[in-house]
Structures are given as structure tokens and as C-alpha cells.
Amino acid sequence: MKILKYSVPFLLFFHLILCKEKIELKNLLDYDIIEHPMPSRNVPQNIYFSALNRNFRVKLDPLPNTIRKTQINLIYNGEITKQHKFDLPEEIHGILENEFLSKVSILIGSNGEFYATIKTPQEIYLFEPLSYFPQYAGSRKVLAYRLSDVILPNMSISYDELPKFPHSVPVNSGETIERQKRSLITDKKFCGLHFIADYMFFSNVGDSDYAKTVDIIVKAFNRVNEIFMSTDFIDVDNGNVTQNGFGFYIKGISIETSPTPIPKEVYTAKALLSKFSRRNFSSACLHHFLTFTRNPFGVLGMSWIAGPSLYHLGGICSPANYVETREADGTSVFMAPNIGFTTYCDSEGSQVLSSVAELVTAHELGHSWGAPHDPDTTECTPSAEAGGRYLMYTYAVPGYSPNNYRFSPCSRRAIGRCLVSRAALCFEERPFDGLPLSQCGNSRVDPGEQCDPGFRRSSEDLCCTSTCQLKPGAKCSSLNHQCCTSTCQLAKKGTLCAEPDPEVSPCLSAGRCDGQSPICPGPLPISEVGRRCYEHGHCLNRVCAPFCSRLGLKTCICDKAEDSCLICCAFDIEMANGERRLMCQPIAALASFSLAGETTPLSNGSWNLFQLPFSTNILNTSAEKYYFVTRENVHLPRDYEIDLKLVNISELVIMHLGNNRPCAVGICRNGLCVESKTQNVGRLWPLFLSNGGWTILLWDNIVAVIVTLTWIVWIPLSCVVRLYDKKLRETQLKAAQANSKAAVFNPLEAELRGNHVPLLVDHQNN
Structure with missing residues (x-):
């Protein structure tokens, strides 16, 4: 055994997902807004509802007996103020009646929010609370849409090269397992994933509500983890053995409840990831930030990519290390290379669909597990007729095809190599223990509460008490419902409470209060059918x-680039x-x-x-x-x-498709598919460790490569050096000869140099 020293610098993998299209409901080609299918918290054996021009008859399995718990940290001004053991919302599973190949997953949020995914051989149906979007806050209705109807924002994936980091300062990272026999067959299959929701995410996506923030994180985690758990990763070094069941468990969730000042230079995803990497966290397999940060390029995700060599930092099981800064003082900073992030904010400041954010998160975690982008081969980049592009395709996958949420064979092999070398370092079995977290003070109206202003505003609210009950004379709280006035009374009938953007939701008209309830009914459909x-x-x-x-x-999306921006x-x-x-x-x-x-x-x-x-x-x-x-x-x-x-x-x-839509090799501009300009990716392992086509070609012809390089580089360089040395010797010889002659014909100079030459003086007689 030996101490592992990390002397190779970090190379950042830049994953730019550009998006300039307005999101919200405009990013759905088709959707329905339905009533809550499960208004009661009691889980029935069967539920029936209609959406998207079809009926859903769901048979549910019994709830599991075990309760998942995790550590919740509330961070204020950079310090952990509260720590809780929190009961994670549990998924309910089932199938559609008479559709045995279907799969249903339902999650009920802390305030009864309805999240569901229904998979059939023909389509994937998604359901999420309409209150996920800020303009529909407080609504109890549910948004229903097909995965194939999601319009991805401009998500052309491109790369940029990171300026080389200085060598890291060696630290005692513990003993390695290099001498142990490595295999993909192991009992430790779970990577402890620590989510960090920054204040921007907490206040915008989470609506300053701890429980809602946790619900959204858990829902995203379940979708992403399902992709990993159902994948057969390949051990190419041990006879192409396949093994499934690898995935994540939530090791902890940290929520920042106060603004963190972000310097002006943190506008790029590169700088943002660098700042996140300098945070001090407890040990975990991976840390993943969730934010609502907007940047000029609309980058939705970025991560460090893992490599199969233990001598290269990045991705799963990489310990924090010191790296030297590029400033003049050359100081060292402590950075964590097992970090990535996802932002729920597009380039225009709008909130992206949860299904889009989950796609980005799955893609980024794929990089953290060691998957590069898929090469342009028939095996790993199939056509639309053959199932479509895979999850790690170089450009954005739109969600139309079954392969869009699967790892390609190339990704499965690359991740398999990383798991063989790294999983034993930090993967583990899933432990769940702890106590539940109290709900009052989370800014959401939970069962037994009449209102909830949040723990930081309870003393300031005119309508609600610190115990989440309405004050005498109050009928509602304006902090919780849109159809409530500042004087804690119901808004008048006809009061505007939801005004959809005509460009975002052209088929909806404004929603108005009914004067009977503090809950806004949401936008109404337009009267003109077929517009x-x-x-x-x-x-x-x-x-x-x-x-x-x-x-x-x-x-x-048509496979040919010249046709992929046409309908x-x-x-x-x-x-x-x-x-x-x-x-x-x-x-x-x-x-x-x-x-x-x-x-x-x-x-x-x-x-x-x-x-x-x-x-x-x-x-x-x-x-x-x-x-x-x-x-x-x-x-x-x-x-x-x-x-x-x-x-x-x-x-x-x-x-034509609209501008900024994803196409075969980039994004659409005026009916043409424009390819991203930069397509360079920084690896965390050298060329000789990769398994690309060029590497295989070089290794198969290593002797010819060495001989060719010798003739092309070494021999001409040797001739140049020899010629330079010859000219230098000739110059020195000429200089020496000139000095020798000067010493003979200039005896005065020779004497001054210590050569005692007698002076020959011509004495003239007087």
C-alpha cells in the first residue's frame, strides 16, 4: 500500500448548455391543467383521472414499511444554524390497469403536491404541481404533459478548455487500494449524494419553503437515480461483465437561507463552479449544487468529469486538495473536485421545466461518473429511426426518443472503468435513520395550519401567528395566497390574480379571484378554438x-443537419x-x-x-x-x-422550427442548424489512458508512430542543434585568433594584462 499523491492538475470539464428561449409553459407543445388526482393524504389502492385526451386507471402498490431519512442543514450567513433528520417523501409505485408493461411512480409532497411519472411503451407522461411556477403559486391544480412535448431550451452542448491549473500540493489522502483486485462485482453500489440548494434556488424555485425545496430535490433525485439504477454498466477489463444496481442515496441536503454575496466576476459557469468547489463540505461521494443563477450564456449545468485513473482528480470519490492560484502571490486554495451544479434559471431569468432540469442533472452526474460525450458512431449515436440519441450525446437530446434517457454502450463502458477503480473508495450501502423535521415555519400551509409566514417573518406578519394560525379577524394571509389582501381579507370577485404572458401561454387568458376562496384559480382557456x-x-x-x-x-427531429431545423x-x-x-x-x-x-x-x-x-x-x-x-x-x-x-x-x-431549438449538431437559426463553435473537452486523464478511436489506432501502430516521430521531429532537430554548435565553435575560434594577434602587436596591452613584454625604445642621439 502507498500514499496516493495527486500531482496532476485539475482539468475542468466545461459543459455549456445554452438557452435563450423563454421557458415556463411555452416550452410545452401540449399540456393539460387538471384537478389534483389525490386530494386526500390517504393513499388509495386505485386512482382514476383524465388528462391529455386519455384516461389513466392506476393500480398502486402498498406503501413501503421503511422510511427514508436524511440530514437537513439550514445555513444562514455561511454557518449551519439548524440540523435535522428529515423524513424524505416516499414514492408510491404501481401500473396502469390492463397495461402490464407500464410503470407508475407517484410522490406526494409535504403540502400534498402531486408529482407523478407514468411510463408506457409508447409515451412518458409527467405530472407536477402547477405551483412549481411562480405565476401559479398557491394553485392546487396539476400540470400534465408528455415528455415528447417538451421543447428544450437552446441546449447545444459545447466545450471550452480550462487554463491549466498549477500542480496541486500533495496531501495525505489516505491509502489507496491499488494492490487489491478490482472488479465491477461489489456489494457497495451507492454513491452518497449531497445536494446543496443555494439561496437563489431556495427563494425562487423553493419559494422560501424548506419542505417544498426538499420535495423538488427528492423528485429530481428519484428521476435521475432511476436512470442509473436501471443501467447495466460494463466491465471491459474483466470479460465485458455487466452489472446493474449502481446508483445514489441522498447523504444530506443543505439549504442556504440567506443571500450569499456573489462577486461581479462570477458571471460565467466556470467561475461559478470554481466558487462552489471552494466550499468546505463534509465527506461525500459527490456534491451537487442546485441554483437559480442566471448568466449571459444560459448555462444550465457544469461538472468535473471523472477518469479511470486514481491519480487524476475529478468526479466520484475525489478528495478535496490544494491547488495553487494563478494570482501573483501563488497562494494555495482548498478545492473539491467532486462537485457539479444545475441551475433552474435560463438566460432570460425564467424558470425551466423540472423535466429539463432533471435531464441536465442526469447528464452532469453522468460526467461525474466518468462518461464523456458519445462519439459519432452508429453504436453510440444512432439515428431517430434506430431509437434516437442517448443521454450523453454531444448535443441536447429533445426527449422525443426512447434512448434520450439511457446511457449509450460507450457511456456504459466508460462509467464501468471508473466504477472498477473508484467505487471501492467511497461507495456504500444506503443508511436511513433519524427524526422528522417540524413543518411550521416553512412558509407553506401544512395540515393543521391555517397559514405559515416562515420563521423569519412570523413576528412581522399581520395575519398569521408564530404557531401558524390566523390572528383574530383575519380570513387569510397574503403571504400564502394570491387572492388575499394586505388587510388579511378575501380579495373581491374579479380581482386579477394570474396574468399569463401571451408569448408564453397564447392559449390562456387571465385568471381572476372568485371572492369565495383565497386560492387563485389560475389562468383560463381562451374562447377561440384552433387559434x-x-x-x-x-x-x-x-x-x-x-x-x-x-x-x-x-x-x-430529422437526422440530417440541413433538415433538422424544419418541422x-x-x-x-x-x-x-x-x-x-x-x-x-x-x-x-x-x-x-x-x-x-x-x-x-x-x-x-x-x-x-x-x-x-x-x-x-x-x-x-x-x-x-x-x-x-x-x-x-x-x-x-x-x-x-x-x-x-x-x-x-x-x-x-x-x-421552420423556432430559433434556439436544438437540432442535429447545434441550435436553429432562421431555419438553419448552426453548429457550436467550440468543441474541445478537457480530460482528467492523459491520452494514453483514454479509449477513443485515435488512441486505439496509435497503440496498434506504436512502433511506426515512434519511428515516424523520430524522423519527423528528433532527426531534424538534432541537425539544427549540430549546425548551431558548429557555427558557435567557429565564432569562438575566430574570436580567439583575433585576441592572439592583438596580444603580439600591442605589447602595451599585453603588459597591462600581466604579460611582461620588453619595450623596444629607439634612443636618438643628441
């Missing part, structure tokens, strides 16, 4: 339905040879239709025009006619061919 809205969509059942739903199809729909079609094939192609429409978005004339490009394989008139708009187009010639039956004599090509257009 055109975002990206050529139309208003239907309160939401802006996507264009493809008009045809009874699902939205997809593409997925459909099943029969080829000329009788084979059925799933196609994802752009859709053409008549320019005379009242389209809501940018278009390009079909005549501007070289396109093949085909009839869609079914009737597209699902909205009883007989005048509308749509086609699908391809750039290459596709062999289809004659039924799909179009008689160009009957169609005026000049009247047809292809429709």
Missing part, C-alpha cells in the same frame, strides 16, 4: 398543440419492397394556409414530394393539404407518388 400559435401549432384544450398533432403524428413528423410507411419503415421527414404545406411561423418556399431546394400515408384532415379543415418531402429518391409504392402536373410547387412551403 394558430407557436411553431405553426394551434390552440386546443388550453394549450398550443404541436403542428404534427394536427396530422395525428408525433414530432421528431418534421414521424410516421410508419410501407416501402416498395413491402418492408415497413419508420420515417422522420419534413412536411410541406400550401403557403396560403394561415401558418404561424417562418417558412421557406419548396422551390428553393431540390426536393421529392410524396403523399402522406393517411388522411391528414383530422381537424375537419378540408382545404388543408400536407405532403412529406425527401432530399433523396425513396422507393415507395405508386400510391405515395404525386402527379406534379396537379400540384403547383411554387405554392408549397416547408416550415
Whole structure:
């Protein structure tokens, strides 16, 4: 055994997720707002509700007997003021009736909030409280949407290189396990994950409510942990053995309850991660910050990436270490390399959807476990027809395809290598113990409470007492409900309480108080049905339905970069040879239709025009006619061919996706897919330890590489040095000869130098 010295500098992995699109409900192509499916806290055996034009009949399993607990730290002015053992909200599992391949996960928040994920072979349905969004605070309704209807913000993933850190100062990090036989087969499969919610997250996303903050964290944790737990990681060094069951447990949650001054220079994600890395934390496998920090580039996540070598810091099980700063004084600071962060704030200051934030968190934790981005190969970057891109794809995955929430084989191998070398250092079994945390003072109205102003404002509130009961004469508290006046009375009927942004929610009108309840009913649907809205969509059942739903199809992103910023729909079609094939192609429409978005004339490009394989008139708009187009010639039956004599090509257009939408290699700009400019990634291990294609090629031809480098570099360099030495010797020889001659013909100078040469004087006779 030997002491492990970390002398290799940190290399920061920059993960930029750029987003400039307004988020909130505009980032959903389709959604429903429904009543709470479980108004009672008692968990029934079955629940029934309707949303998104279908019925859900859920059969629930009994609640588990064990209760998960974790440590909650409340931090004020940088100091821990309170520590509690907190009962984590437990998930309820089940299936849909008569759908045995389905999976249902439900989480009931501390104030009865309803979170749910329903997975079927065809679709994933998500449910979360509408009060998650600030403009709907206090609402008891539930937002329902499909994962395929999520419009990701501009999430082109690009990289930047970190200026090299100085060598770290060696510290006693304990003995390593280098001499032990390593294998992916182990009983210790759980990484202790410490979440830190900074004040920006606590006050914005958490609504200054401890219980709500914990609920959101636990809900995100459950979604992310499910991805890791269900993955078979591969041990490539031991016969490609696969092992699943690796995941996380919540080791602790820290909540900052007071503002932390952020210097002006902390505007970039790099600087923000550096500041987070300098925090002093207790030991944990990983620390992950949750924040609501906005920056000019809209970066949603960043992390240090792990490597398989124990001599390189970053990611899981990396101990804190000293690194020298780049300032003139060259001081050393203590930094933690096992840190990443996710921000719930986009570049415009809006709150992102929870499903988007969970996707970012899963992606960042994948890097912390050692997964780089997927290479551009058929195995690890499949097409849309083959299941779509995987979670660690270089650019953002939109959530349309089943692979979007899975690790690719390349990621599974990379993570497997890191687990083999690192898991035994800090992974463990999940311990849960402790006591519950009192709820009064968390700024949320819990069962048994009439109001809750929060522990810091209880003495200032005119409506509520410190025991969370209404004061005499008060009917409500304006701190808890929007339809309550500053004098603690119900707002008048018709008082505006929810005003949706027309650009964000074009299919909703303002919500007003009913004069009977302090709870705002939320926005109401517009009266005009079928109004055109975002990206050529139309208003239907309160939401802006996507264009493809008009045809009874699902939205997809075309694989070809030049087509990926066009509106593409997925459909099943029969080829000329009788084979059925799933196609994802752009859709053409008549320019005379009242389209809501940018278009390009079909005549501007070289396109093949085909009839869609079914009737597209699902909205009883007989005048509308749509086609699908391809750039290459596709062999289809004659039924799909179009008689160009009957169609005026000049009247047809292809429709664009909105700017900043993710596309095949970057983001959309005016109908074109623009690739991110920087694509460099900093590794935490050298080239010879990586397993990329170039590395394999170099190792397979190592002798030729060495000989080539010798001829190209060493021999010419040796000749240059030899020539330089020769010229230097000649110059020195000439200088020596010149000095020798001067000594002979200048005896005075020679005498002054100590050479006693007799003076020859010519005496003249007088």
C-alpha cells in the first residue's frame, strides 16, 4: 500500500448548455391543467383521472414499511444554524390497469403536491404541481404533459478548455487500494449524494419553503437515480461483465437561507463552479449544487468529469486538495473536485421545466461518473429511426426518443472503468435513520395550519401567528395566497390574480379571484378554438398543440443537419419492397394556409414530394393539404407518388422550427442548424489512458508512430542543434585568433594584462 499523491492538475470539464428561449409553459407543445388526482393524504389502492385526451386507471402498490431519512442543514450567513433528520417523501409505485408493461411512480409532497411519472411503451407522461411556477403559486391544480412535448431550451452542448491549473500540493489522502483486485462485482453500489440548494434556488424555485425545496430535490433525485439504477454498466477489463444496481442515496441536503454575496466576476459557469468547489463540505461521494443563477450564456449545468485513473482528480470519490492560484502571490486554495451544479434559471431569468432540469442533472452526474460525450458512431449515436440519441450525446437530446434517457454502450463502458477503480473508495450501502423535521415555519400551509409566514417573518406578519394560525379577524394571509389582501381579507370577485404572458401561454387568458376562496384559480382557456400559435401549432384544450398533432403524428427531429431545423413528423410507411419503415421527414404545406411561423418556399431546394400515408384532415379543415418531402429518391409504392402536373410547387412551403431549438449538431437559426463553435473537452486523464478511436489506432501502430516521430521531429532537430554548435565553435575560434594577434602587436596591452613584454625604445642621439 502507498500514499496516493495527486500531482496532476485539475482539468475542468466545461459543459455549456445554452438557452435563450423563454421557458415556463411555452416550452410545452401540449399540456393539460387538471384537478389534483389525490386530494386526500390517504393513499388509495386505485386512482382514476383524465388528462391529455386519455384516461389513466392506476393500480398502486402498498406503501413501503421503511422510511427514508436524511440530514437537513439550514445555513444562514455561511454557518449551519439548524440540523435535522428529515423524513424524505416516499414514492408510491404501481401500473396502469390492463397495461402490464407500464410503470407508475407517484410522490406526494409535504403540502400534498402531486408529482407523478407514468411510463408506457409508447409515451412518458409527467405530472407536477402547477405551483412549481411562480405565476401559479398557491394553485392546487396539476400540470400534465408528455415528455415528447417538451421543447428544450437552446441546449447545444459545447466545450471550452480550462487554463491549466498549477500542480496541486500533495496531501495525505489516505491509502489507496491499488494492490487489491478490482472488479465491477461489489456489494457497495451507492454513491452518497449531497445536494446543496443555494439561496437563489431556495427563494425562487423553493419559494422560501424548506419542505417544498426538499420535495423538488427528492423528485429530481428519484428521476435521475432511476436512470442509473436501471443501467447495466460494463466491465471491459474483466470479460465485458455487466452489472446493474449502481446508483445514489441522498447523504444530506443543505439549504442556504440567506443571500450569499456573489462577486461581479462570477458571471460565467466556470467561475461559478470554481466558487462552489471552494466550499468546505463534509465527506461525500459527490456534491451537487442546485441554483437559480442566471448568466449571459444560459448555462444550465457544469461538472468535473471523472477518469479511470486514481491519480487524476475529478468526479466520484475525489478528495478535496490544494491547488495553487494563478494570482501573483501563488497562494494555495482548498478545492473539491467532486462537485457539479444545475441551475433552474435560463438566460432570460425564467424558470425551466423540472423535466429539463432533471435531464441536465442526469447528464452532469453522468460526467461525474466518468462518461464523456458519445462519439459519432452508429453504436453510440444512432439515428431517430434506430431509437434516437442517448443521454450523453454531444448535443441536447429533445426527449422525443426512447434512448434520450439511457446511457449509450460507450457511456456504459466508460462509467464501468471508473466504477472498477473508484467505487471501492467511497461507495456504500444506503443508511436511513433519524427524526422528522417540524413543518411550521416553512412558509407553506401544512395540515393543521391555517397559514405559515416562515420563521423569519412570523413576528412581522399581520395575519398569521408564530404557531401558524390566523390572528383574530383575519380570513387569510397574503403571504400564502394570491387572492388575499394586505388587510388579511378575501380579495373581491374579479380581482386579477394570474396574468399569463401571451408569448408564453397564447392559449390562456387571465385568471381572476372568485371572492369565495383565497386560492387563485389560475389562468383560463381562451374562447377561440384552433387559434394558430407557436411553431405553426394551434390552440386546443388550453394549450398550443404541436403542428404534427394536427396530422395525428408525433414530432421528431430529422437526422440530417440541413433538415433538422424544419418541422418534421414521424410516421410508419410501407416501402416498395413491402418492408415497413419508420420515417422522420419534413412536411410541406400550401403557403396560403394561415401558418404561424417562418417558412421557406419548396422551390428553393431540390426536393421529392410524396403523399402522406393517411388522411391528414383530422381537424375537419378540408382545404388543408400536407405532403412529406425527401432530399433523396425513396422507393415507395405508386400510391405515395404525386402527379406534379396537379400540384403547383411554387405554392408549397416547408416550415421552420423556432430559433434556439436544438437540432442535429447545434441550435436553429432562421431555419438553419448552426453548429457550436467550440468543441474541445478537457480530460482528467492523459491520452494514453483514454479509449477513443485515435488512441486505439496509435497503440496498434506504436512502433511506426515512434519511428515516424523520430524522423519527423528528433532527426531534424538534432541537425539544427549540430549546425548551431558548429557555427558557435567557429565564432569562438575566430574570436580567439583575433585576441592572439592583438596580444603580439600591442605589447602595451599585453603588459597591462600581466604579460611582461620588453619595450623596444629607439634612443636618438643628441
